[in-house]
Amino acid sequence: MKAIVIHEYGPPEVLRYEEVPDPVPRTGEIRIKVHAATVNRVLDVSLRAGRETYRGPVLPLIPGVDCAGIVDAVGPQVSRWRVGDRVAAAGTMPLELCAEDGRDYRGPEGMMGIKRPGGFAELVAVPACAGIAIPKNLDFHRAAVVMRHVPTAWNLLMHVAELKAGETVLIMGAGGNLGTVGIQIAKNVIGARVIAAAGSDERVALGQKLGADHGINYATHNIFEEVMRITGRKGVNVLYDNIANPAVLPLAFRTIGYLGRLVTAGAHGGPNVSIDFSHLYHKRITIKGMPGFTPADLPHCLAAAAEGKVVPQIERVLPLSRAIEAHRMVEKYEGQGKIVLDPTLG
Numbered sequence: 001m002k003a004i005v006i007h008e009y010g011p012p013e014v015l016r017y018e019e020v021p022d023p024v025p026r027t028g029e030i031r032i033k034v035h036a037a038t039v040n041r042v043l044d045v046s047l048r049a050g051r052e053t054y055r056g057p058v059l060p061l062i063p064g065v066d067c068a069g070i071v072d073a074v075g076p077q078v079s080r081w082r083v084g085d086r087v088a089a090a091g092t093m094p095l096e097l098c099a100e101d102g103r104d105y106r107g108p109e110g111m112m113g114i115k116r117p118g119g120f121a122e123l124v125a126v127p128a129c130a131g132i133a134i135p136k137n138l139d140f141h142r143a144a145v146v147m148r149h150v151p152t153a154w155n156l157l158m159h160v161a162e163l164k165a166g167e168t169v170l171i172m173g174a175g176g177n178l179g180t181v182g183i184q185i186a187k188n189v190i191g192a193r194v195i196a197a198a199g200s201d202e203r204v205a206l207g208q209k210l211g212a213d214h215g216i217n218y219a220t221h222n223i224f225e226e227v228m229r230i231t232g233r234k235g236v237n238v239l240y241d242n243i244a245n246p247a248v249l250p251l252a253f254r255t256i257g258y259l260g261r262l263v264t265a266g267a268h269g270g271p272n273v274s275i276d277f278s279h280l281y282h283k284r285i286t287i288k289g290m291p292g293f294t295p296a297d298l299p300h301c302l303a304a305a306a307e308g309k310v311v312p313q314i315e316r317v318l319p320l321s322r323a324i325e326a327h328r329m330v331e332k333y334e335g336q337g338k339i340v341l342d343p344t345l346g
């Protein structure tokens, strides 16, 4: 099969599109014919550049931390999946053999595309327990993007922030991946009032197009003054950040109202930010970091996407052979949605 392989860290050109042996699904595993895998700022671009070695990737590596496609072979002791089933997989999963439902597995775990071969390939074998069925009316490209971003946003808003209908949430980086899905979960699934904030008019407009009730451009306006005006000086119940922009987060933090919550799963704009501790204790604020997701949410996330409640944003779909170009695009921060690689396009 064809795959992208990283033999050494460096610029996008280290990504090699080459012929490698087809993976053979082991006991309890399925093999997926990949139709989509997302390209990510940290877990692909930064990893390829050699900035994520603390995550323990082992070279040579087939990257790609998610995938969506069709089951094309099943290993021994797999009865829940059939060849032809539509399936997605992402993130952390068992690294050693395990039962098809993952029961009693106590061995090491790690992310596909970092600790085990990933989705930048025509075929990938994953533990059957890591697979999740894709609803009929959701295409593979969107399913892969859902897997990458929606469960994290869902977990942050539903379980970590415990955002309620009628509460107000301030979404930072509103035009980004976690931002765009966060807006839609908050508005269309939870029923909250949403303020979309971003660093350009275009990205603010996208947030409002996706359902946000208010928009703020924090590159041209003082986010604190704007949120205070919008909320009648009460502030917001939840600040959903994921960026840690040192120029904006200190002001945004002061918009959090009484018993407010700040939640985050990312810090690529920082990570170091100064915050006002007197505001933290006077307002009895909770700050919680929570990367990853709750596995039980996955079917709900895919169903919300299939029902059109959460529409993941896709900027471009490229053939796998153009992974170098995809990395360059993400590196240059072009566009407003996800870059997806589709190995069936070449």
Ligand SMILES: NC(=O)c1ccc[n+]([C@@H]2O[C@H](COP(=O)([O-])OP(=O)(O)OC[C@H]3O[C@@H](n4cnc5c(N)ncnc54)[C@H](OP(=O)(O)O)[C@@H]3O)[C@@H](O)[C@H]2O)c1
Residues within 6 Å of the ligand: 041, 042, 043, 148, 149, 152, 173, 174, 175, 176, 177, 178, 179, 197, 198, 199, 200, 203, 242, 243, 245, 265, 266, 267, 268, 269, 270, 290, 291, 292, 293, 333
């Ligand atoms: N499973 C997980 O835990 C999980 C899942 C997905 C993502 N993440 C993490 O969450 C973070 C956000 O991911 P994402 O995919 O939503 O990011 P993204 O779409 O690439 O970027 C989000 C926003 O960040 C701002 N931004 C981009 N580069 C910046 C820079 N150098 N300095 C300051 N701001 C910058 C931009 O907004 P403005 O310019 O409009 O401010 C952009 O729209 C990342 O750190 C990612 O690693 C974690």
